[in-house]
Amino acid sequence: MAATPLIHAKGLTVGYTSEAVCAPVSLTLRPGEVLALVGPNGAGKSTVLRAVLGLLEPLEGTLRVFGEEVDERSADFRARVAGVLDDDAWFPGLTTREHLLLTAAGHGVTNTTTTVDAMLETFGLTEQQHVLPSALSSGQRRRLLLAAAFVRPRDLLVLDEPEQRLDSAMRASLADLLRAEAAAGTSVLLATHDPGLLTALGADAVVIDDDRCRRLRTAEAVAVMTA
């Protein structure tokens, strides 16, 4: 019997006013599965991710996460879903390390120091751990945001173009990390423009466009992205 889907969307219509930004989206994501959203700029990928994270109310259709309607106000929902969007906001007086320690502590992590040390190492931020975010480069700030998603417990990881501003080596590390996540049972939903990342993940992709939305295998999706 197939596992219960973590995300089930059917005819999901999203938008910022009453206007839909893309065609209705239908997708299913099961535990331990990686699924990508691909499409041109402005296709509505990030908007769909915001709806999954409960930051945007759907205009129409069904969206269930963990078998329930999305309610970001629920602490249980926030405990299980880690999201990395295109936020670029910080506490001006907290260092890189302190941001991660705060995140870990805020989620009830008990081995905060070892967890944070490991993620600083993984994301190449050990040398910048005592630096304020304002002194980091944009790529380093992006790594900090990604690291924050990995220093806390999660059942679902939602990433909006995680490859942005990362060098090729870090993109490869990210692909390894995401594959390990899936192997450990965490589901990953990401929006991406990078065919290389999609290939490395070997994930299915939902292609979002103005007039239709379809689920494709990796190779087919890469072909669409590179066309």
Next chain:
Amino acid sequence: MTLQHDAERIPTGRQVRHLTDGIQNARAGRGLGSVLSDVWYAVVTVGLCTAFVTGIAQSLRDAAPDAGETTVALTGELPGALVAMAALGALLSLAGRLGPVGLGGGGAAWWLPMPIDRRGLLRPTVVRWPLVAAATGLVLVPLLVTMVGGTGSVGLVLRWAAFGAAVFGAAVAGAEVAQVHPRGSRWVAAAGEALLLVTALAFAAIALLGLATDGWALGAGWWAAVPLVLLAVAGTVVAERRTPELSGARLRAQGSLGDRAQVAVLSLDLRELGHALSASTGRARRRSVRLRAGGPRRAIVLADLMLLVRSPRPLVQIVVATLFAVAAGKVALTSGGLALYGVWLLTGFWAASSAAGGARQADMAPVLDRLLPLSARDARLVRGVVPLLAAVVWAVPTFAVHASRTGETGWLLVAPAWALVVAAAAVRAAYRPAPRWTASTVSSPMGGVPPTGGMFKGLDVALVGTLPTAVAAFLGGMPDALPNIQHLWALTVAAVLAAASGRRRKRT
């Protein structure tokens, strides 16, 4: 490395807030000494403000014109109370538009995704706004009552200070309670604008009908404010209890808006403040119109008109500005001379600016105008049409009433010139350059702020373009030749401005 966690060890919102603040304060070198210093600073500030308001009230009482010798009709507590009510309406409108509860910047990005209780996290934010509003009412309300009514005593100032603090605090606490409802903030903003309109109407009606307001006085002592204080406290408690019902998206959106407005105020950037206050965070019902082909100029004017009527807010502002300008001649402090001229200048600029939303949008997204087959200068000139219409709506009744009051028709004749000048000023203000954050900041009590050379852009044109009227107001009468001089002067200023507009901005 295996991540270990225990749901029982998730901290409270209060603990997370304290932890963050503790680290930040330690890094900023803030200890007990600096907290005590802040408390001392607050005590001294409140003391100085009280002395300031009392002093002004005292001097106004001494300088108040004798009702038997002047045309002033609005004296006593009632007219001041009406203006204070209008200020309350403006405050409610602001509270509705800005939240009031939100969490911007680092808090939105790093606190909101945590599975911690939001009640404890947001408690200081919920408590802060009613307190800020109460402090505003404490100073503003007695000042308005004494300034407008031309009357003042220590007892009266203290009484109105107590009422002002209680009412303003209770109003913002109520706005926080309403915020939990999806449309609550919109209702609060609408209620504020309705209150602003109704009190401005009442104020103007009393002024125009010449009703005696001297006999009205607040019968109760300062203790009558106690129930209102209790209401404010109860409202804040209810709002704090209902905080968990606010969605993260809402908190982020309102916090971001609040951050923008706060930065704009601290950097004295009126342009950005206008952008922040006109931004919408919720789903808005949009009316659209099919533009008939008629050329780019017609398209711009129709689009600007559409923007003007999309929300009742700018229309309310135009009406309120007109009503205050009409009634100003009956107020002790502004019954004539340069003070009345100052009221005309500010209300005229306000009315025209309220209708300049199209120009502000075009400044934010210049690509819109570039799509049209018009030069930058022509586009700006056409963007002045709707502000001109609003300025006419303001100028004609304002100067007609003053002409009727003084018996000098010359005042009415300057209305078209004023409409032209304030419309030009509004368009200039809409295209005000953004502050240069890359340049050296200017030291201020609020910290480093960018040099905002463009802060008074727009108002400068209104001031220069109406100088002949300023002379007439100073002289206390309208010489026969002055309307023509004012027209010629206004046309010259507008022509110079039109010739200079649309030039490429010098990049620094």
